[in-house]
Amino acid sequence: MQLTIRRPDDWHLHLRDGAMLERVAPYTARQFKRAIIMPNLSPPVTTAQAARDYKSRIMAALPEGSDFEPLMTAYLTDETLPEQIATGHADGSWVAAKLYPAGATTNSALGVTDIANIRAVLAEMEKIGMVLCVHGEVTDPAIDVFDREAVFIDKVLIPTLADFPGLKVVFEHITTKDGVDFVMAAGENVAATVTPQHLMLNRNALFESGLRPHAYCLPVVKREEHRLAVREAATSGNPKFFLGTDSAPHPMSGKVSDCGCAGIFNAPYALEAYAQVFEEEGVLDRLEGFASEHGPAFYDLPLNEGTVTLSRAPTLVEDVIGEGADALTPFLAGQTLGWHFTE
Ligand SMILES: NC(=O)N[C@@H](CC(=O)O)C(=O)O
Numbered sequence: 644m645q646l647t648i649r650r651p652d653d654w655h656l657h658l659r660d661g662a663m664l665e666r667v668a669p670y671t672a673r674q675f676k677r678a679i680i681m682p683n684l685s686p687p688v689t690t691a692q693a694a695r696d697y698k699s700r701i702m703a704a705l706p707e708g709s710d711f712e713p714l715m716t717a718y719l720t721d722e723t724l725p726e727q728i729a730t731g732h733a734d735g736s737w738v739a740a741k742l743y744p745a746g747a748t749t750n751s752a753l754g755v756t757d758i759a760n761i762r763a764v765l766a767e768m769e770k771i772g773m774v775l776c777v778h779g780e781v782t783d784p785a786i787d788v789f790d791r792e793a794v795f796i797d798k799v800l801i802p803t804l805a806d807f808p809g810l811k812v813v814f815e816h817i818t819t820k821d822g823v824d825f826v827m828a829a830g831e832n833v834a835a836t837v838t839p840q841h842l843m844l845n846r847n848a849l850f851e852s853g854l855r856p857h858a859y860c861l862p863v864v865k866r867e868e869h870r871l872a873v874r875e876a877a878t879s880g881n882p883k884f885f886l887g888t889d890s891a892p893h894p895m896s897g898k899v900s901d902c903g904c905a906g907i908f909n910a911p912y913a914l915e916a917y918a919q920v921f922e923e924e925g926v927l928d929r930l931e932g933f934a935s936e937h938g939p940a941f942y943d944l945p946l947n948e949g950t951v952t953l954s955r956a957p958t959l960v961e962d963v964i965g966e967g968a969d970a971l972t973p974f975l976a977g978q979t980l981g982w983h984f985t986e
Pocket residue numbers: 657683748749778859860861862889891892905906907
């Protein structure tokens with residue numbers, strides 16, 4: 644049995660830089676035509692020139708003959724100017740801007756400390772129809788880590804959309820029923836991406852017979868009721884929900900440590916993982932919309948030409964890729980998936 648779908652895109656991806664970029668880019672380029680490239684490098688991608696330079700480094704890291712297309716993003720800070728964002732959008736340097744609440748996740752220290760500081764930027768983005776990608780978690784240490792997404796909706800998203808009702812927002816990597824309900828109730832200008840891990844894991848995975856650093860990402864995986872709500876939304880066929888892996892590689896030395904980094908490296912078998920979820924839900928016919936159609940429609944980009952094919956054959960995920968301190972543990976390491984990506 645084979646499943647052929649229009650070539651998909653990844654609407655939330657970390658490719659990193661330098662040697663790591665060279666290692667991980669081929670995995671994404673193999674499965675996806677385009678990806679929204681997260682700007683949380685160190686230092687972050689805050690200028691159009693930095694975005695163009697980073698895009699060149701990504702292109703140089705692609706395998707011979709690849710037609711993969713990186714879609715670049717701007718990292719918003721308290722100092723970002725509206726005209727800077729608009730100019731980079733108009734000249735094609737970036738397609739979206741990313742809001743990291745300062746301190747919320749990996750390399751977010753220079754993010755936005757208060758949404759009030761970027762009001763002029765948001766007004767400009769609303770005017771020009773530019774997408775705002777959001778890491779939707781509050782950073783208040785008084786808020787339980789499992790509640791940070793839900794509180795962000797009430798404290799930040801709802802008031803921001805009340806002020807900028809036409810702003811296009813992608814609520815990235817949603818993890819909760821609260822996130823699902825919010826996106827469904829919002830206007831057509833609000834959508835969400837969904838990762839494989841938030842479809843497959845609940846918070847028990849963090850502690851399964853011991854502490855599991857490779858199941859740790861942000862937003863942290865939640866209770867089963869939330870996983871089920873996210874799964875139902877992603878597989879419902881609703882065009883507000885689309886594929887964004889949030890593949891976020893960290894070397895072993897970063898993951899397995901006294902203070903391990905957040906991030907799951909799921910790029911190598913991303914489509915196989917999503918296909919498994921859609922098959923389990925009995926809606927394989929909806930995978931194409933989720934993976935290849937809803938995202939371009941929201942971003943006002945053309946659908947990809949061509950197809951990819953998955954066959955109904957086992958794929959064993961390797962335990963580890965590479966060696967020593969630099970090794971990468973892929974998502975679902977050591978497990979067998981029911982689908983195999985062929986081309
Ligand atoms: N998702 C993660 O756990 N980590 C991401 C950052 C992010 O997307 O929040 C990373 O860059 O490592």
